[in-house]
């Protein structure tokens with residue numbers, strides 16, 4: 101039996117058989133040169149070089165943050181001129197000099213001038229400022245993803261600079277499938293996190309409550325209009341006030357998996373994997389199916405002892421007992437067999 105954490109553990113991919121990977125690389129998985137992260141910019145100086153349409157695009161994005169924005173360019177397109185006129189950003193019409201970067205945390209170079217880029221790069225490096233050159237990925241310290249904006253929820257898509265138009269198309273597809281109410285749900289959670297923590301001091305119970313609340317909230321358009329009162333009611337239903345129970349009993353699902361990728365997986369099985377604390381699985385279950393697991397779930401690969409690639413009946417009985425034991429302690433368990 102192999103124990104490991106899900107889903108981004110190398111072992112997970114090592115134990116899977118290559119014929120089940122369907123285009124996912126295993127040992128040869130691409131590394132990412134750009135680390136995905138979110139940069140805090142509120143009140144900090146950000147500089148944009150260039151006054152064209154591309155600079156305008158980056159500025160529109162920056163304006164969604166609360167950065168202190170300066171644009172450096174000899175002339176401005178209409179959109180940027182409006183941003184300057186309304187006082188949303190500062191305009192520096194003088195030719196670029198290194199000291200204009202003093203105190204900045206990020207620079208966007210959209211001036212389309214290679215000689216200028218070389219100077220900016222040296223000046224940025226000397227001051228430890230992160231640089232984005234819109235038309236030259238090789239000079240970028242950071243790149244900008246396509247963004248599905250459901251602030252405070254931000255779904256960002258990057259192709260590592262390989263195919264920006266692909267990032268845009270994926271974003272457009274998701275725009276129509278992910279509800280605007282995500283934003284509402286996240287804001288509700290923000291306002292209730294302390295209350296929920298006080299009501300449910302147990303980590304597992306809390307994690308279970310939030311999963312349950314968001315799953316319902318995202319499925320049901322009515323619920324996604326939830327008010328703080330709805331959340332309180334859900335909380336009391338989950339563990340009634342004064343009840344001694346801290347963690348409700350867990351769910352168990354034993355499922356035969358016919359699908360060889362997450363997309364084709366039955367919804368019920370997918371939801372069970374998403375909410376499981378422990379997943380037992382036979383060899384050969386596709387890594388992207390196991391990848392549905394929470395990051396802190398325990399994923400355990402079983403050795404196949406049966407002729408059909410599964411475990412024999414005795415082992416299956418033992419597993420059932422084991423699963424029931426963990427469920428009594430409040431864990432959600434999924435056991436995945438080969439179909």
Ligand SMILES: C[C@@]1(CC(=O)O)c2cc3[nH]c(cc4nc(cc5[nH]c(cc(n2)[C@H]1CCC(=O)O)[C@@](C)(CC(=O)O)[C@@H]5CCC(=O)O)C(CC(=O)O)=C4CCC(=O)O)c(CCC(=O)O)c3CC(=O)O
Pocket residue numbers: 157158161232233234235236237238240242243244245246247257258259260261262263264265266267268271
């Ligand atoms: C590296 C990166 C640097 C950066 O800008 O941070 C970069 C670089 C380059 N873009 C180029 C071109 C185009 N970029 C777009 C659009 C977007 N480009 C964005 C990001 C990024 N572009 C970063 C990588 C992101 C990633 O993939 O992870 C998006 C996602 C976000 C945004 O810009 O805010 C936004 C879509 C937003 C959305 O709608 O959601 C379109 C129009 C379109 O397709 O809609 C075209 C014209 C079609 C084409 O040429 O492909 C060129 C060639 C320039 C040339 O030839 O002169 C380079 C340089 C190169 O490739 O070397």
Ligand SMILES: NC(=O)C1=CN([C@@H]2O[C@H](COP(=O)(O)OP(=O)(O)OC[C@H]3O[C@@H](n4cnc5c(N)ncnc54)[C@H](O)[C@@H]3O)[C@@H](O)[C@H]2O)C=CC1
Pocket residue numbers: 149150151152153154155172173174175176177195196210211212213216234235264
């Ligand atoms: N990353 C992306 O998403 C995309 C990048 N691009 C690239 O972005 C670049 C800019 O595109 P556009 O805005 O359409 O070009 P543009 O020519 O309209 O804009 C360039 C701007 O830079 C200013 N500029 C030129 N020299 C300058 C200097 N020394 N100091 C300060 N400002 C200076 C110009 O006055 C102009 O306002 C191009 O290289 C284009 O290939 C194009 C499409 C998408």
